[in-house]
Amino acid sequence: MSLSANARAWITEQPWRTWSSQALTIARIDLRRGLLSRRAWWVYLLAFAPVALIAAHAVFDSSQRSAGYLEEDTKVLAGIFQIYYMRLGIFFACMGIFTWLFRGEVAEKSLHYQFLVPVRREVLVLGKFLAGAFTAFVLFETAVLSSFVLMYLRFGPLGSAFVFSGPGLRHLWLYLLTTALACIGYGSVFLALSLVFRNPVIPGLLVMAWETINPIMPAILQKLSVAFYLRNLCPVQLPAEGLMALFTVVATPVPAVIAVIGLFCVTIAIIIFACFRIRTFEITYSTD
Amino acid sequence: MNASDNRIVFENVSKFYGEVLGVNRVNLALDPGITSLVGPNGSGKTTLMNLMTGLIRPTRGKVTVLGMTSADPEHLFRAVGYCTQFDSFPRGVSGYEFIYWPLRLHGLDHTRADQLTKEAIHRVGMMSAAERKVAGYSKGMRQRIRLAQAISHHPTVVVLDEPLNGLDPMARAETIALFQALGQHGMHVIISSHILEEVDRISDRVVLMSNGYVVAEGQIHDVRREVKDHPMQILVRCSNPAKLASQVFALDHVVEAKINSDGQGLLVRTRDAEQFYLLLNRVAAQGVVDVEAVAPADDDVNSIYQYLIGSDGSNA
Numbered sequence: 001m002s003l004s005a006n007a008r009a010w011i012t013e014q015p016w017r018t019w020s021s022q023a024l025t026i027a028r029i030d031l032r033r034g035l036l037s038r039r040a041w042w043v044y045l046l047a048f049a050p051v052a053l054i055a056a057h058a059v060f061d062s063s064q065r066s067a068g069y070l071e072e073d074t075k076v077l078a079g080i081f082q083i084y085y086m087r088l089g090i091f092f093a094c095m096g097i098f099t100w101l102f103r104g105e106v107a108e109k110s111l112h113y114q115f116l117v118p119v120r121r122e123v124l125v126l127g128k129f130l131a132g133a134f135t136a137f138v139l140f141e142t143a144v145l146s147s148f149v150l151m152y153l154r155f156g157p158l159g160s161a162f163v164f165s166g167p168g169l170r171h172l173w174l175y176l177l178t179t180a181l182a183c184i185g186y187g188s189v190f191l192a193l194s195l196v197f198r199n200p201v202i203p204g205l206l207v208m209a210w211e212t213i214n215p216i217m218p219a220i221l222q223k224l225s226v227a228f229y230l231r232n233l234c235p236v237q238l239p240a241e242g243l244m245a246l247f248t249v250v251a252t253p254v255p256a257v258i259a260v261i262g263l264f265c266v267t268i269a270i271i272i273f274a275c276f277r278i279r280t281f282e283i284t285y286s287t288d
Numbered sequence: 289m290n291a292s293d294n295r296i297v298f299e300n301v302s303k304f305y306g307e308v309l310g311v312n313r314v315n316l317a318l319d320p321g322i323t324s325l326v327g328p329n330g331s332g333k334t335t336l337m338n339l340m341t342g343l344i345r346p347t348r349g350k351v352t353v354l355g356m357t358s359a360d361p362e363h364l365f366r367a368v369g370y371c372t373q374f375d376s377f378p379r380g381v382s383g384y385e386f387i388y389w390p391l392r393l394h395g396l397d398h399t400r401a402d403q404l405t406k407e408a409i410h411r412v413g414m415m416s417a418a419e420r421k422v423a424g425y426s427k428g429m430r431q432r433i434r435l436a437q438a439i440s441h442h443p444t445v446v447v448l449d450e451p452l453n454g455l456d457p458m459a460r461a462e463t464i465a466l467f468q469a470l471g472q473h474g475m476h477v478i479i480s481s482h483i484l485e486e487v488d489r490i491s492d493r494v495v496l497m498s499n500g501y502v503v504a505e506g507q508i509h510d511v512r513r514e515v516k517d518h519p520m521q522i523l524v525r526c527s528n529p530a531k532l533a534s535q536v537f538a539l540d541h542v543v544e545a546k547i548n549s550d551g552q553g554l555l556v557r558t559r560d561a562e563q564f565y566l567l568l569n570r571v572a573a574q575g576v577v578d579v580e581a582v583a584p585a586d587d588d589v590n591s592i593y594q595y596l597i598g599s600d601g602s603n604a
Contacts, residue, residue: 022393029389033380109376112343113437117393118365279359283343284305285374 019123026119026127030101031134043096046089047143050080054147058154065155070162074171077151078236081144081175086230090140090182091208097136098190099200101128112283122275129191129271136183144179148172167235174235174256181233181263185226188270195277223262232259293355295319296340296445296476301349303335309500310335314349316495316505318478322471324487325480326589327497328597333480334373336497337447340478341370353445366394369443371434373450377422383409383433384418387440394441408440409433411466413459427454435463445476452483464490484590494589498597512587518595519543519557521585522564527578529554535571539563555585 054077061069105111114124152159152168162168189207193200214225222228232254254262296318303310311332325333338344339351342358351357356364377386387408391401409418412432422430431454439446448467452460468490471477481487487494488508495505504511512520526532532554533545541560548555558564565582572579586595 018395021395025389025392033378037379105378108379109374110378112372112374113378113390115343115361116341116365116368116370117390118362118395119393120362280345282345283338 019120019126022119022123023127023130026114026124027130027134030128030131040096040100043093043139046093047139048146050084050089051143051146051150054080054150058150062154065158067158070152070155070158073151073155074162074236075238077147078234078238080147081178082231082234082238085140085144085179086182086227086234087211089143090136090179091186091211093139094132094136094183094186095190095200095204098129098132098187099194099204101132101191101194103194103198103200106285109285115283121278121281125191125195125271125274125278129187129274132187132191133184136187137180140179140183141176144175145172148175171235174233177260178230178233181260182226182230184267185230185263188267188274189226192270192274192277195274195281224266226263226266229254229259229263229266232256296354296478297350297352298336298339299350299352301339301346301351303339303344304347310344311339311497311500314502316502318476318493318495320471320474320476321492322467322477322479322490324491324494324589325478325497326484326487326494326593327503330499331497331597332500333497334449335500336495337370337372337449337478337480340445340447341368343372366441367444368447369438369441369445370447371438371449371451373453375427375430375434375454377430380421380423382419382421383414383425383429383436386422386433387437390437391440404440404442408436411439412436413462428456428459431455432459432463435466439466439470443475445478446470447478449480450482451479452481452486460486484588484593488589491589494592496592496596503596504592508589508592509584509587511592512584513561515592515595518586519559520561520564520587521591522556522558522561523548523553523581523583523585524556524568524579525553525581527580529577532571532577535576536564536567539567 102111105114115121148171152163155162159168163172190200190204193203193207197203211225211227214222214228233256296316298314298316301314302312314332314336325336327333335344339346340353342361342364345358353364354367356367358364381389384405387405388401391404392398394401396404406415406418409415412435414429414432414436417425417429422433425433431451435448435451438448451467452463455463464486467477467479471490471492479487479491491508493505493507494511496503496511504514506514524532529547529551533547536542536545536554536556536558539558541563542556542558544555544557546555547553556564561584568579568582571577586592
């Protein structure tokens with residue numbers, strides 16, 4: 001039997017329906033328990049702090065409605081998105097959300113219950129990843145959408161024209177897409193790190209350093225970065241001035257389609273690594 | 289069907305936590321029935337249970353449960369239920385939810401999962417508190433709800449780490465009755481406990497552990513017979529203990545004979561119980577004394593524990 005025939009036979013034999021049902025049930029369990037409790041107030045702050053600032057800007061600068069201000073605000077929004085959301089907000093929120101999926105359960109000594117059910121551990125990883133991704137999506141897509149709406153609302157007809165007749169909707173779509181990809185990209189990184197390290201904060205900071213210096217790395221190493229693919233999707237290029245160019249300039253740009261596929265490939269590779277890692281994970285609460 | 293398909297088998301299993309020994313060179317084959325793991329704190333009981341259920345992996349050797357390994361959780365945990373020693377729960381769950389959601393992961397629909405959940409809760413007498421958050425339960429209630437969760441899916445193997453902790457005497461008696469009922473249905477019930485009197489009462493066999501080693505295992509009476517360093521103690525209730533004592537003193541294998549304070553019994557310590565019983569039969573048949581009852585005085589887990597492990601937990 002040929003390799004492809006073996007592969008096809010293996011694929012058809014697997015209980016995909018059972019696994020997907022279990023993954024969804026696990027995600028549901030985690031979401032019901034409330035992935036974000038009151039203790040995670042700082043994650044809400046990370047997501048909605050810019051929204052509050054933009055809302056204040058819309059109120060206090062409501063008289064500034066000319067086309068010049070609209071162009072300026074478009075750049076401000078791009079700066080908030082590329083420098084704050086992509087680099088800081090989503091990054092640290094995903095660190096909090098996704099590391100809590102396993103390490104939180106270890107800290108609360110409840111992870112063993114999820115190892116004592118007839119569920120493959122890989123399915124457990126996928127189910128928890130889904131729960132984390134959904135939580136991050138809801139938070140940050142809401143925040144980014146709110147930021148966008150608040151930014152252009154005060155311009156009235158000028159703002160409407162920009163959004164519905166101009167490039168606005170395209171910008172919004174790209175911001176939302178980039179946000180979603182950032183959530184799953186960084187989410188997968190922190191999920192995997194939490195399975196390798198007892199305290200994922202230090203490795204998380206190392207990841208941040210890697211993401212920061214990534215633009216000056218060789219081209220092949222640049223591709224091992226979530227931020228590399230995300231930068232290629234940003235709709236508005238910010239001026240390259242001094243150190244800020246590190247965060248905004250894409251030295252070797254790739255088409256958007258390649259950026260999306262590339263990020264998916266990186267995410268999938270990390271999730272596969274996490275699935276291998278969970279197989280050898282041991283419950284030793286006393287040493288954790 | 290393979291013989292190991294009905295057993296829990298440890299093949300030369302060792303587990304090290306870094307440089308700290310968990311268990312070393314354990315070879316066991318546990319048949320259906322109630323098996324008690326007995327030993328002081330740190331002897332390796334929980335390590336064995338965690339190895340059985342895949343929560344930890346052996347450093348060396350292999351563990352199979354009914355022919356399955358922990359690499360196949362989809363099948364293993366349909367047959368195994370584990371009530372761990374950890375008195376902790378997922379955040380914010382009620383007693384009902386704590387049992388219900390794992391059953392949904394078994395692939396059961398809502399109706400069936402709901403039915404099994406209520407059945408398990410009823411079995412441990414927690415119906416009135418099932419909807420409350422577990423965080424508000426007493427220690428005994430938390431213990432019972434964890435037990436309910438372990439047996440809710442009708443497993444063939446039930447592993448219970450200190451299941452009687454925190455239970456009041458009535459709850460303890462009910463729980464022991466539950467274990468005995470489970471054991472009688474051909475299930476494996478693996479219990480670790482420090483309450484040796486109750487272990488003695490319910491167990492078909494015992495595994496004594498100390499410092500990560502299996503010191504002895506088997507049926508309690510067989511284990512006691514193997515402990516040659518400590519002469520057997522046999523209590524004989526009879527009409528004339530002094531006369532019986534004069535008969536037994538002549539035997540080389542009798543180390544000590546002491547008349548009971550009530551004057552109606554004789555406590556004999558002998559290195560050869562079989563020979564002593566033969567003598568007793570002869571004496572009774574000849575009508576020298578009227579023997580009312582004969583019973584081993586130290587043929588129990590507590591005594592075996594003291595002889596083999598000692599009260600300080602070191603090997604005796």
